[in-house]
Amino acid sequence: MFPEIKITKTTTPKQKPVAGQPLPFGRNFSDHMFVMDYVRGEGWINPRIVPYAPFEIDPAAMVFHYGQAVFEGMKAYKCEDGTINLFRPSCNFERMNNSNDRLVIPEVDVDFCVHATKMLVDIDKDWIPSGKGESLYIRPFVIATDPFLGVRASDTYKFFILLSPSGAYYAHGIKPVKIYVEDTYVRAVRGGTGFTKCAGNYACSLIAQTIAHDKGYEQVLWLDGVEQKYIEEVGAMNIMFVIDGKLVTPSIAAGSILPGITRRSCIEIAKSMGMEVEERKISIEEVIEAGKSGRMQECFGCGTAAVVSPVGELKYEDTVITINNGEIGPITQKFYDTITGIQSGKVEDTYNWVVKV
Numbered sequence: 001m002f003p004e005i006k007i008t009k010t011t012t013p014k015q016k017p018v019a020g021q022p023l024p025f026g027r028n029f030s031d032h033m034f035v036m037d038y039v040r041g042e043g044w045i046n047p048r049i050v051p052y053a054p055f056e057i058d059p060a061a062m063v064f065h066y067g068q069a070v071f072e073g074m075k076a077y078k079c080e081d082g083t084i085n086l087f088r089p090s091c092n093f094e095r096m097n098n099s100n101d102r103l104v105i106p107e108v109d110v111d112f113c114v115h116a117t118k119m120l121v122d123i124d125k126d127w128i129p130s131g132k133g134e135s136l137y138i139r140p141f142v143i144a145t146d147p148f149l150g151v152r153a154s155d156t157y158k159f160f161i162l163l164s165p166s167g168a169y170y171a172h173g174i175k176p177v178k179i180y181v182e183d184t185y186v187r188a189v190r191g192g193t194g195f196t197k198c199a200g201n202y203a204c205s206l207i208a209q210t211i212a213h214d215k216g217y218e219q220v221l222w223l224d225g226v227e228q229k230y231i232e233e234v235g236a237m238n239i240m241f242v243i244d245g246k247l248v249t250p251s252i253a254a255g256s257i258l259p260g261i262t263r264r265s266c267i268e269i270a271k272s273m274g275m276e277v278e279e280r281k282i283s284i285e286e287v288i289e290a291g292k293s294g295r296m297q298e299c300f301g302c303g304t305a306a307v308v309s310p311v312g313e314l315k316y317e318d319t320v321i322t323i324n325n326g327e328i329g330p331i332t333q334k335f336y337d338t339i340t341g342i343q344s345g346k347v348e349d350t351y352n353w354v355v356k357v
């Protein structure tokens with residue numbers, strides 16, 4: 001049995017996005033949010049669903065000073081029969097606990113958080129857009145709230161779940177991206193926080209993103225933090241290559257790469273298709289060489305937002321390579337069709353990934 005979630009419904013529902021209009025990512029929020037508090041000695045208490053609204057917080061709250069903040073990202077999808085799908089939501093809360101452990105934030109109860117997510121999504125189900133590729137983005141996060149300026153782990157926290165209707169990532173068809181290989185800054189190191197979705201990881205990567213944009217590239221590909229030689233991942237996506245017909249992706253064993261749920265899903269689909277999968281170190285030289293010699297057939301990023309994002313062009317120092325003539329390849333397309341098909345209820349979920357709301 002789960003603790004009771006107290007529900008306070010809004011008396012002033014907001015205008016929902018109009019069907020057919022563009023829905024920019026992360027700007028619109030539904031009518032309600034889920035909140036619970038943590039107090040050391042008492043655990044996670046007072047779970048509640050309340051009207052979405054700003055809240056008061058002490059300016060000395062530790063999250064503002066020492067950055068104890070972690071988040072997750074997943075989506076709810078409306079199926080043609082009107083039912084609502086979540087995609088592997090337990091994986092998100094398990095990963096949140098890995099982030100929490102690393103930042104000395106208390107763990108949450110995975111099953112209870114999935115239950116709370118379902119309840120919140122159900123209350124705001126009319127906020128799930130139902131156009132092609134549209135979904136309801138779900139943002140759970142935790143912040144440290146002790147009003148204290150000493151450096152230590154906070155004794156109090158707040159956990160939230162926000163819902164944000166979001167448009168199709170590919171409103172105009174799947175378009176390959178141009179990627180800039182970052183050779184100055186690094187995102188993560190062995191022993192660091194790369195495997196967590198902690199806020200600081202994103203703050204420290206903004207500078208490279210800015211430089212890449214200025215040079216006309218959409219995303220940054222990170223190299224390892226020690227030798228700046230091995231491929232790690234893209235901004236908020238893992239990266240995969242099809243080389244000599246095999247699926248090759250960086251190993252997450254060193255803890256510097258975020259273990260994506262989309263990454264894991266692609267690997268499981270590849271294996272069930274009988275495709276050989278290699279999770280290993282892969283150097284930027286190997287990628288450039290495989291690109292030039294034609295041994296690399298495909299390259300794509302994968303993550304919740306886009307599902308897959310084919311890479312059409314890769315720039316490393318003075319070398320620019322074009323992959324698959326700047327078009328999406330058949331393996332990338334297969335992963336996209338399988339995952340989006342399962343999410344939207346159009347493809348049979350033989351993996352048991354979907355959780356119905």
Ligand SMILES: *Cc1c(COP(=O)(O)O)cnc(C)c1O
Nearest residue numbers: 236237238258260261262303304
């Ligand atoms: C969220 C994220 C990913 C992708 O994870 P998914 O679970 O597939 O959405 C990859 N890399 C980074 C840095 C991320 O923040």
